[in-house]
Amino acid sequence: MTGNKAVAYIGKGSVEVQEIEYPGFVLHDGPGVNKANVGRECHHGVILRNIATNICGSDQHMVRGRTTAPEGLVLGHEITGEVVETGRDVEFVHTGDIVSVPFNIACGRCRNCKEGKTGICLNVNPDRPGSAYGYVDMGGWVGGQAEYVMVPYADWNLLKFPDRDQALAKILDLTMLSDIFPTGFHGCVSAGVTVGSTVYIAGAGPVGLAAAASAQLLGAAVVIVGDLNAERLAQARSFGCETVDVSQGDPKDQLNEILGVPEVDCGVDAVGFEARGHGRDSATEKPATVLNSLMDFTRAGGALGIPGLYVTGDPGAADEAAREGALSLRIGLGWAKSHAFTTGQCPVMRYHRKLMMAILHDKVQIAKAVNATPIPLVEAPRGYHEFDQGAARKYVLDPHGMLSRN
Template sequence: MTDNKGVTYQGPGKVEVQTIDYPEFELKDGPGVNPANVGRKVRHGAIVKTVATNICGSDQHMVRGRTTAPPGLILGHEITGEVVETGPDVEFIKNGDLVSVPFNIACGRCRNCKEGKTGVCENVNPDRPGSAYGYVDMGGWPGGQANYVLVPYADWNLLKFPDKDRAMEKILDLAMLSDIFPTGFHGCVTAGVKPGSTVYIAGAGPVGLAAGVSAFLLGAAVVIIGDLNKDRLAQARSFGCETVDVSQGEPKDQIEQILGEPEVDCGVDAVGFEARGHGSEAGTEHPATVLNSLMEITRAGGALGIPGLYVTGDPGAADEAAKQGSLSIRLGLGWAKSLAFTTGQCPVMRYNRQLMMAILNDRVQIAKAVNATPISLDQAPRGYEDFDKGAARKYVLDPNGMLGTAAS
């Protein structure tokens, strides 16, 4: 049996690299696996040897103890790899294919999948629509921060790169297709970004930076990114964004200095439920701050794209309401301004092929923009620790030593 190691959540603030089971074409019992999924046959699946698998801010929420994730959960939903085995029902994906794995697990058969809403597939999570690898309450599919991972519905889910050698030359860029690049792009599309738009993006983490790249790709005239972290704001400026340091006060005042008016056409929330206050409250958690400020600074008739994660269970929240995902949102303000809101998982398959082509044809350098930094699988605990401290990097794990010169 081929050895397999994976990054596992062991409790608040602690991850470990452990030996885990090699994938089989059947979903086994384990930490976080929905009991109704145990024993599920995956004849339609593929086993992928991981080339790159990224640490995500959504993983960090779990590692901080801000979800109901159980100890032992195998982490990781941003996966790029090489197919090494296929189930008997797989027709088109072949061994040796280099592929991107959308973080959404989707069947391709249900009503939502057929409508392109792959983030809320009805058939992969027995509890509710929507599933992801290595994520709490998402059906219990093992995560991809490992040497090998099982991908169900392979013909549907996997995006094959058309030229393997060419893809490996841009592998750090292509590794962003599994989540953050489509997620940032989705945030901008749903916020209505188009040529000439002015855009404010809350959050200069990897998703916020990806949203900044996406806004430029969509033709935005001005892209402003707000954050507390000076290193991350510097990273945003490195590819042409204006920046707002929200520790200095409300975004609208600094936006007015940049644009000559305190409003933008489009707003994107790339922060989510662990939002901090602005100005004098910058060191304190205020989970509704970003949404409320975006409603204030987005022009009437505009839209908010909300790719930032919000949860239904947050045991570390400051008050009882927030522990249930209930926030003090100024919905009346949003209503009065006729703002549109789009929330939820990005349906990655709606965008990943187009963004792949933009990467392969040198229209975008997403890895440089998010400061993609390869590290070994054994370095994952340190990567989580540094990322939690606000490192202006996107850590890319290299479980099988396949990144080559990209990792140097």
């Protein structure tokens, strides 16, 4: 039996690499594991040797202490790996396959899964619809920022890459299929982005940059990314985006300078519940700012895609309402402008194969867009720290040194 190193949340602002149990096909008790899931048998699963496992902004919310995540929770929901063991009931996935793992855990059997709503599977989390690896209140499935991880319902969940050598040659791009590329793409599709659209994307973190690349792939005429981090805005400009520095004031004024009108066709919120204000308020957390501003300058009849994370429990929020996820939204404005809103987890399986094909056939360079930066698993604490400080990078953990060989 081999060992298994993994990244665990150990308290506000801190993670560490720990030795944890090698995965098996039965769920054991542990930090964050739902008691109703303890003892659950997963002979439909596989064990992966992780090739790439990424640090996500959603992980940062937990590490900042902005959720109810318990100490000791093993992190990580962006997983790409090689199958090293298959469970008794697995038919179509085989040892040696290189696969992408959707961050949503889905059974493939419930009503929602059969309707393609894999982000809100009814059978994998006893508390609420929807689940993910290594995330608070998501059923307690062990996270994938590790050397090895168990993936349940493998025949349903896994996306197999068609050629091993081709996959390893493009692995930094393909590792984005587990979450941020489909999530950014979903935000754009939900916002109605199409050929000729003008698009405003709030947030130049990795999901925002992935959304910007997605908007370009969908044929947008102008893609504008707003943020207050100069390095991240420069990264957006590096692949052809216009940018708005929201610390300089109301984005509408800068939109007018770029487009000649103070509105866009489509709005995407890639910030979420830790949003700050604009202009002089940019140093202050104002969680409703992004959604309200998007309603203000998205055209009447337009749509908002909201891949940015919002939570029902935020112990670090500025007021009592926000601690329960209640924000002061100008819903009347959105109603008056007949806006459509799409929220929630991206159903990764709806998009990941198509986006895989776009990567494999050189239609998009998503790793370059998000500035994918491989680091060893043991350097995860540094990656978390630098990402939290605003580095314009998507940190990709390399548990077995396979990225450095490709």
